[in-house]
Amino acid sequence: MTGDHRRQRSGRAVLLLAKSAFAASPIQEMExxxxxxxxxxxVTETAFAFTEQGEPSLRETLEALCAKPFAEILILPxxxxxxxxxxxxxxxxxxxxxxxxxxxxxQLRMARQVSESDAFDRLLEALTQSIADQTxxxxxxxxxxxxxxxxxxxxxxxxxxxxxxxxxxxxxxxGHLRNEQKRQNLRTTGDGTMTAKTTCLGxxxxxxxxxxxxxxxxxxxxxxxxxxxIISEHLLEGRIVADFAYEANGRKQFLRG
Numbered sequence: 699m700t701g702d703h704r705r706q707r708s709g710r711a712v713l714l715l716a717k718s719a720f721a722a723s724p725i726q727e728m729e730x731x732x733x734x735x736x737x738x739x740x741v742t743e744t745a746f747a748f749t750e751q752g753e754p755s756l757r758e759t760l761e762a763l764c765a766k767p768f769a770e771i772l773i774l775p776x777x778x779x780x781x782x783x784x785x786x787x788x789x790x791x792x793x794x795x796x797x798x799x800x801x802x803x804x805q806l807r808m809a810r811q812v813s814e815s816d817a818f819d820r821l822l823e824a825l826t827q828s829i830a831d832q833t834x835x836x837x838x839x840x841x842x843x844x845x846x847x848x849x850x851x852x853x854x855x856x857x858x859x860x861x862x863x864x865x866x867x868x869x870x871x872x873g874h875l876r877n878e879q880k881r882q883n884l885r886t887t888g889d890g891t892m893t894a895k896t897t898c899l900g901x902x903x904x905x906x907x908x909x910x911x912x913x914x915x916x917x918x919x920x921x922x923x924x925x926x927x928i929i930s931e932h933l934l935e936g937r938i939v940a941d942f943a944y945e946a947n948g949r950k951q952f953l954r955g
Contacts, residue, residue, distance in 0.1 A: 707769040707804055709742030713759060715775045718873065719752030735774075742768065749784070750873035757795060757922065764803045774809045783865040791867060851890030853933055854911040860898035866905035874922045875908075878929055888934045904944060904953055917942045919953045 712735050719725050728746040736744040743766070747759035754762075763771055773792075777784065788808070796803050812818060825831065857863075857872045875893055878884070884891040899907045904918025910928065915938050917928060924942045931937045944951055 707767045709768050710740055710770045710772060711743045711745065711763050711766070711768045712738075712741050712772045712774055713763065714744065714746040715756065715773055715777075716746065716748055716752075717777060717869075718748050718750040725752070731776075748873060749788070750869045751876040752873065753877055755873065755877060756870070757791075760792075760795065760803075761799075764799065764801075768804045770805045770807060771803075772807045772809060776812060778812055780811045780813070781864075783861070784869065786865055787867040787870065791870065849890075849892055851885060851892045852912065853889050853891040855891060855893045855933070856896040856899065856909045856911075857893070858897075858899040858905070858907040858909075859895045860902060860905075862902040862905040863898075863907055868906040871906050871908070871920050871922070871925060874925050875929075878925065882929065884929065884933060891933050901944065901951070904951065913938065916944045916946070918944050918951075919955075 714728060714732055714735065716724070716728060719728070732744040732746050735741060743763075745754075745759050745763060747754050747756040749756050760771070773788075775785075775788070792806060796806075855875065857868060857875060859868055859872075872893075872895060879891065879893055896909075899909055899916070901907055901916060901918060904916070906918075906920045908917045908920050908925075908928070909915065910917065910932055915932070917924065917939070920928075920942060924939070927939050928942070931939050941954075
């Protein structure tokens with residue numbers, strides 16, 4: 699991008715960031731929040747995204763905003779509490795995505811954590827004092843027992859959620875996998891695929907780590923692009939993706955490339 703194009707950039711976009719959304723209700727809540735922020739002075743456009751499961755994802759939303767001529771994009775994380783590993787992943791991923799971009803991005807800023815805001819105490823006080831905004835909770839009626847079907851899917855994908863994997867962005871890998879599972883109907887396509895989070899899978903220095911069954915294949919250094927290939931080649935065609943696969947050979951291994 700030329701200097702002339704840089705000078706033509708103007709305005710400020712605000713990107714509200716949440717962790718995940720499993721249904722329509724939280725997405726609608728984010729839409730309402732974005733609409734409220736859009737009314738603030740100095741805000742040209744608002745958007746929202748999720749770091750884990752839910753659409754739109756952080757990367758695709760950022761890329762869409764960066765394609766517009768904004769001078770600045772403010773990322774506003776709506777997390778309580780803010781996990782240090784998530785914050786570290788955010789900063790690393792934003793740097794990596796900027797380096798991978800074909801054209802330079804506008805200036806990125808990140809707002810302070812919600813709990814560090816000077817206005818947070820006033821919000822907590824208002825929530826504890828206003829009876830009109832409180833909902834009384836009563837015991838629920840006992841439900842009759844219901845049966846369950848045993849899943850027929852033959853494939854299982856485990857995404858490690860151990861400390862090193864979380865620090866390396868496992869939550870985003872999980873979110874991307876789940877979004878693609880929904881988009882491509884992976885539960886009913888091919889042999890059928892079920893996905894699950896798990897505790898430490900073992901090879902921590904290969905983080906983030908995934909394991910695919912029934913083969914038991916370990917994948918390390920997994921990125922969103924790696925997930926796409928694992929889906930198309932391994933889950934749907936039965937071919938292990940050697941570029942990201944690591945075999946148990948009795949020796950310590952290191953991330954390739």
